[in-house]
Amino acid sequence: MITDMKYAPVGMFRNYTREMSVFIWASMINSTGAALMWPLTTIFVHQVLNRSLAEAGFVIMMQMLGNVLGQFAGGSLYYKFGVRKLLIGALAVTAVFQASLVVTAYSSWWGYIVTMFVIGFTGNLSQPAIQSFIGFRWADRRDELFNVVYVANNIGVALGTALSGILADISFNLTFILNASTSAAFAVFFYYFLQHIKEETAPAKPNATPSVKGARRAQLDDMPDKGAIPHLTIVDQLRNVRLYLFLSVGSMMIWMANSLWGSGVAPHITDQGMEMKMYSWLWTLNGILIFVGQPITSWMKRTIAQPVTSQLTWSAVFYSLAYVVILLFPSYSGFIVAMMIATLGEMLVSPAVPAFLAARAGRNAPFYMGLAGGISSIGRMIGPVALGVAYDSGGLQAVMRVSVVIAIVATVSFMLHAYLQKSKLRAEKNQYYDNYS
Known part of the structure; x- marks a missing residue:
């Protein structure tokens, strides 16, 4: 399985065009910069601004609210402004507000909160555009x-x-400036990267028809890539619930339940007298597994989870199993095993959602990517609060019982989504054969 370099951890970064490789490396550099600030928000608010942990949680919640609204807006504005203006504009504004934290973070409490909200909004305004660009361009x-x-x-x-x-040990202002610098650099990158690239108004067909003889078969095979009718109103697009609703709800439940690591496991570790580095190591394990575990998920995608809808269902199953492990074995070894299982779920769901919408939503993919991203971000926003309340009322066991139920709901939601897509595809194929019979 690992001998095929295409699926090996290092091999997965090979065999791409120069254009693709530059885009991949630029994305990684930008995510590095984005991660300089968000892990330290709670520490900054509590230790530097001398505010309570509840107030720190409020700042994070406001930033997450900005994330939700930014995803919604980004998908809706894709064709109004175009990928070039939307990407460069959103990233440039984000960079300005990130740099402004060196002033607003200290001069005004509400100014800091508003700045963090705007950063969340503009930072995610570009996400549907980036995902749509990948889906349309390649x-x-x-x-x-x-x-x-x-x-x-x-x-x-x-x-x-x-x-x-x-x-941060040197200066929090340094993290703000470097964070802003990477956003600005990503904006400059897209300015030059998109100059000689024609903006797509619809995704190109992945497979051209090889011959007249194979035309009908090729057209049938390409049917999943046929998108919704162009120029639909927002209301019309929202009515297409079978395309996005259960997909979005399942994703929202996944991320809501996954808040257990910060709202359940982290406080449990400290309550048991363990050092916080034990919690950090769990996320180190997560990062390592995402890289070295690619052969496992690649094998699944080639065998037992070929359709994207199946990958979504399997991801929810893995999350459910991970939470059951913690429920039955609430020890550090149980956390390690659960993190390994949950990471497999994450590796399946995160790329699958934009891949499905890029394939099925056609020209309207940007709108649906923003809609699905916004709905799923609601789970990230309310998860820490809901599971925090559960922990206060019943400790880790209460958090895990709630998380298992939420993960099961996610599994059912993804299964309903897969059923609806299979039924729709079957109806489309029957209609196609009827038209050519």
Whole structure:
């Protein structure tokens, strides 16, 4: 399995065009910069600004609210402004507000909160555009590119998180400036990167029809890439619930339940007298597994989870199993095993959502990527609060019982999504054969 370099951890970064490789490396550098600040928000608010942990949680919640609204807006504005203006503009504004923290973070409490909200909003305004760009520009290889960009971004997060503590020991202002610098650099990168690239108005077909003889078969095979009718209103797009609703709800539940690591496992570790580095090591393990575990998920995608919808369902199953492990074995060894299982789920779900929408939503993919991203971000926003309340009322066991139930709901939601897509595809194929019979 690992002998094929295409699926080996290092081999996955090879065999790409220069254009693809530059994009992948730029994404990793940007994610490194983004990770310089967010792990330290709680520490900065509590230790530097002398605010309570509840107030630190409020700042994070406001930033997450900005994330949600930014995803929604980014998908809706994709065709209004175009990928070039949306990407460069969002990143440039983000850089300005990140740099402004050297003033606003100290001069005004509410000014700091508003700045963090805007950073969350503009920072995620560009996400649907980036995902749509990958899906439209490299339609024939979008699935593997969504995956390799996901892996590269996680490497960047690991590097940024590791550097953040070192830089914060020198100066928090240094982290703000470097964070802003990477956003500005990413904006400049896209300015030059997109200059000679024609903006796509619809995804290119991954497979051209080889001959007249194979035309019908090729057209049938390409049917999953046929998107929704162009120029639909927002209301019309929202009505297409079978495309996005259960996919989005499943993702929201996944990320809501996954908040247990910070709202359940982390306080449990400290309550048991263990050092916080024991918690950090769990995330180090997560980062390592995302890289070295690629052959496992690649094998699954080639065998038992070929359809993207199946990858989503398997991801929820892995998350459910991971939480059951912690529920039955609430020890550090149980946390390690659970993190390994949950990471497999993460490796399946994160690239699968944009890959599915790029394939099925056609020209309207940017809108649905923003919609799905926004809904899933709601889970990240309310998860820490909901599971924090559960921990206060019943400790780790209460958190895990709630998380298992939420993960099961996610599994059911993804299964319903897969059923709806299979039924729709079957109906489309029957209609196609009827038209040519």
